[in-house]
Amino acid sequence: xxxxxxxxxxxxxxxxxxxxFRWYGRGAIFVSLAFxxxxxGSILYKGSGAFTTTDVAIVVDLGPDAVDPANPQDAxxxxxxxxxxxxxxxxxxxxxxxxxxxxxxxxxAGFELERxxxxxxxxxxxxxxxxxxASDDFDILLKGTVDRDVDESERRLSDQEIGWIDRLVADGDxxxxxxxxxFTNGDSREPELAGILSALVGSALTLLVCFxxxxxxxxxxxxxxxxxxxxxxxxxIIEVNINNLAAVPSIVFGLLGLSMLLNxxxxxxxxxLVGGLVLSLMTLPTIIIAARASLRAVPPSIREAALGMGASxxxxxxxxxxxxxxxxxxTGTIVGMAQALGETAPxxxxxxxxxxVDVPQSILEPATALPxxxxxxxxxxxxxxxxxxxxxxxxxxxxxxxxxxxxIVLRRRFEKxx
Amino acid sequence: MFTKTLCVSAIALASAAAAxxxxxxxxxxxxSSTVFPFSTTVAERFGKSTEFKTPVVESTxxxxxxxxxxxxxxxxxxxxxxxxRRIKESEVQMCADNGVTDIVEAKIGYDGIVLANSKESAxxxxxxxxxxxxxxxxxxxxxxxxxxxxxTMWNEINPDLPAVKIEVLGxxxxxxxxxxxxxxxxxxxxxxxxxVKDLKxxxxxxxxxxxxxxxxxxxxxxxGENDNLIVQKLQANPNAFGIFGYSFLEQxxxxxxxxxxxxxxxxxxxxxxxxxxxxxxxYFYVKKAHVGEVAGIEQFLAEFTSExxxxxxxxxxxxxxxxxxEAEREQGAKAINGLMNxxx
Numbered sequence: 120x121x122x123x124x125x126x127x128x129x130x131x132x133x134x135x136x137x138x139x140f141r142w143y144g145r146g147a148i149f150v151s152l153a154f155x156x157x158x159x160g161s162i163l164y165k166g167s168g169a170f171t172t173t174d175v176a177i178v179v180d181l182g183p184d185a186v187d188p189a190n191p192q193d194a195x196x197x198x199x200x201x202x203x204x205x206x207x208x209x210x211x212x213x214x215x216x217x218x219x220x221x222x223x224x225x226x227x228a229g230f231e232l233e234r235x236x237x238x239x240x241x242x243x244x245x246x247x248x249x250x251x252x253a254s255d256d257f258d259i260l261l262k263g264t265v266d267r268d269v270d271e272s273e274r275r276l277s278d279q280e281i282g283w284i285d286r287l288v289a290d291g292d293x294x295x296x297x298x299x300x301x302f303t304n305g306d307s308r309e310p311e312l313a314g315i316l317s318a319l320v321g322s323a324l325t326l327l328v329c330f331x332x333x334x335x336x337x338x339x340x341x342x343x344x345x346x347x348x349x350x351x352x353x354x355x356i357i358e359v360n361i362n363n364l365a366a367v368p369s370i371v372f373g374l375l376g377l378s379m380l381l382n383x384x385x386x387x388x389x390x391x392l393v394g395g396l397v398l399s400l401m402t403l404p405t406i407i408i409a410a411r412a413s414l415r416a417v418p419p420s421i422r423e424a425a426l427g428m429g430a431s432x433x434x435x436x437x438x439x440x441x442x443x444x445x446x447x448x449x450t451g452t453i454v455g456m457a458q459a460l461g462e463t464a465p466x467x468x469x470x471x472x473x474x475x476v477d478v479p480q481s482i483l484e485p486a487t488a489l490p491x492x493x494x495x496x497x498x499x500x501x502x503x504x505x506x507x508x509x510x511x512x513x514x515x516x517x518x519x520x521x522x523x524x525x526x527i528v529l530r531r532r533f534e535k536x537x
Numbered sequence: 538m539f540t541k542t543l544c545v546s547a548i549a550l551a552s553a554a555a556a557x558x559x560x561x562x563x564x565x566x567x568x569s570s571t572v573f574p575f576s577t578t579v580a581e582r583f584g585k586s587t588e589f590k591t592p593v594v595e596s597t598x599x600x601x602x603x604x605x606x607x608x609x610x611x612x613x614x615x616x617x618x619x620x621x622r623r624i625k626e627s628e629v630q631m632c633a634d635n636g637v638t639d640i641v642e643a644k645i646g647y648d649g650i651v652l653a654n655s656k657e658s659a660x661x662x663x664x665x666x667x668x669x670x671x672x673x674x675x676x677x678x679x680x681x682x683x684x685x686x687x688x689t690m691w692n693e694i695n696p697d698l699p700a701v702k703i704e705v706l707g708x709x710x711x712x713x714x715x716x717x718x719x720x721x722x723x724x725x726x727x728x729x730x731x732x733v734k735d736l737k738x739x740x741x742x743x744x745x746x747x748x749x750x751x752x753x754x755x756x757x758x759x760x761g762e763n764d765n766l767i768v769q770k771l772q773a774n775p776n777a778f779g780i781f782g783y784s785f786l787e788q789x790x791x792x793x794x795x796x797x798x799x800x801x802x803x804x805x806x807x808x809x810x811x812x813x814x815x816x817x818x819x820y821f822y823v824k825k826a827h828v829g830e831v832a833g834i835e836q837f838l839a840e841f842t843s844e845x846x847x848x849x850x851x852x853x854x855x856x857x858x859x860x861x862x863e864a865e866r867e868q869g870a871k872a873i874n875g876l877m878n879x880x881x
Contacts, residue, residue: 214850218850222855226852227585230585265791266791269791272790273656273790273791274790274791275788275790275791307581308574308577308578308581308856309581381613385613387613388565388613389593389595470567470595470597472595472596472597473593473594473595473596474573474576474577474580474581474593474594474595474596475591475593476580476581476584476591477584477590477591485563485565485593495596497763497765498570498596498762498763498764498765499574499765500574500764500765500782500784500785500787500788500856500857501788502788502789505765
């Protein structure tokens with residue numbers, strides 16, 4: 120007879136198996152968390168520098184010889200800056216030394232001074248102390264990214280140049296501030312001026328096009344397939360194809376965009392319109408699959424009750440089933456859009472991997488996107504672009520987190536449990 | 538609904554911006570990723586200092602750029618293409634077939650290709666011939682004979698070279714840097730063998746396949762187009778060597794050093810004077826039919842050929858471009874601004 124009171128050895132081993140499994144699970148989560156922390160940590164560490172800038176103050180002579188009070192915009196601002204630098208460090212007399220000296224400030228300094236003078240007409244005719252953006256080499260030196268103890272021949276900056284910046288620091292003529300221009304400038308070849316705005320706007324426009332196309336098409340396809348389509352061989356083939364489409368490498372969609380949208384239809388190259396359409400090909404299957412799954416999750420009793428009350432099938436679907444499925448559909452859409460946001464490969468083929476300074480004003484103007492900007496900066500030779508690359512990754516990650524949070528909030532808000 | 542307004546306004550924006558053909562007011566540039574940093578620098582300056590829009594510069598590679606450039610005349614085709622090598626006869630023909638007949642060639646300067654390793658190891662000095670022996674798929678033996686590359690260590694080729702494993706990180710075949718390296722360094726070294734030199738006259742195909750094929754047994758590692766990545770890998774592995782453009786050596790001079798080739802170090806002056814053997818010319822090509830149609834091309838050419846830009850102390854030199862001699866620049870500026878046609 121079996122003894123039900125004293126625990127058997129089998130039970131003991133079952134219990135320990137369960138315990139073991141729990142530890143395996145914790146281990147797995149720990150490992151993935153560790154990877155995440157290392158990855159995000161290194162990006163944050165490398166990218167944090169990009170959010171601060173270095174500015175140096177130089178006293179410039181805006182006297183009547185330099186700036187004509189009647190038309191200040193005609194002054195030779197670049198020369199004024201160079202003269203001011205020469206006055207600040209008179210020991211640089213040789214041509215080569217002067218060139219180094221001019222490199223202390225960003226080569227945008229002339230334009231900076233022009234903006235300053237036009238914004239402060241009172242300064243004309245005086246000796247004004249103006250802040251200029253320091254060039255990237257000095258910026259990363261002060262941030263400690265480059266080692267100043269290595270031999271002079273191996274550094275980008277000579278002892279003399281380091282001496283200049285140290286003197287400016289000692290005199291209180293150097294300040295560090297938050298890098299607002301990173302968010303208000305477009306791309307630039309000068310790391311100290313490069314900003315993310317044009318890529319951010321480009322990404323937003325591309326996603327807008329992608330959403331406007333793939334959301335209605337995806338939902339209509341899903342509703343028809345789930346609620347109305349007859350179940351036969353033909354609809355099976357369509358279903359298999361949609362699932363396959365979700366697994367097609369994205370570069371293929373880029374090639375399709377190149378041959379169809381650009382070459383056949385003659386749409387403008389590098390534009391968010393083409394980018395958005397190509398990406399929507401990629402997100403469509405994701406949206407359709409998610410939408411069908413959430414339509415299927417609506418209990419049949421709802422549908423039947425509506426039909427029983429005399430609603431037509433279209434009314435039953437649009438008045439009762441679709442609203443209940445909406446949170447799931449929205450989540451699927453946002454996840455699909457987030458995927459599209461991080462995609463570079465198809466954009467390569469349609470010319471969005473480009474140097475674009477001007478912020479795009481419409482979906483027909485050339486634009487670039489966030490992941491493309493990361494790709495381009497990672498390829499740039501200047502050392503200071505390293506931190507810009509990481510900073511752009513941070514911006515991309517933040518956008519992704521925002522979108523995913525939005526998906527969670529929408530689901531929480533509208534979800535109904537049965 | 539919010540979504541609806543968003544989409545409707547997007548469409549309205551699109552139709553408002555729709556424009557008739559050839560009303561493009563922005564220069565379009567495509568082409569080589571090596572010329573990209575220089576082209577973009579000029580484009581940015583040009584956009585800031587003139588009333589024209591900043592040109593759009595795409596990085597498509599030299600071959601890809603020329604293909605787009607030669608696709609025809611019109612709004613959709615680029616106005617300028619950058620190239621890290623000279624245009625080929627076949628490409629001129631392709632252009633002509635599509636109606637692109639008048640092309641202006643602009644040589645802008647030089648770029649050196651360096652073989653570099655980490656500063657933790659000693660600097661290497663190697664001849665072109667030895668470099669070829671280290672990287673070729675088949676190496677020439679006695680007259681007319683070739684054997685699959687037997688070398689695994691540098692000092693097996695030449696006892697003066699270090700006793701470390703041959704491991705070279707370089708660009709993949711799609712890269713213009715690789716094309717130039719093969720043409721200048723590999724072929725240059727290959728030619729130092731007497732019978733191979735004669736082979737060029739008798740059997741050009743055999744000569745090419747011998748001299749232009751890089752080994753595939755793992756000693757040469759294709760490290761992708763990103764030169765920064767190669768520099769980082771060299772820092773991690775002091776025994777490895779890397780092949781990349783001079784501007785990356787200049788930016789990372791604290792971490793990597795260039796090897797001497799045929800006794801000449803990859804230094805700015807030595808490349809500019811043409812002493813360093815592995816250096817190439819950089820070009821861009823302008824579609825003459827677009828000059829006057831797309832606003833600003835002439836002014837862009839003037840900016841590019843100004844002494845402030847491509848001169849010895851111009852801002853392109855700061856970006857790593859090695860300038861041409863003064864006489865070459867003077868002549869070039871005249872030809873480019875006068876829109877002289879390309880002559881092969």
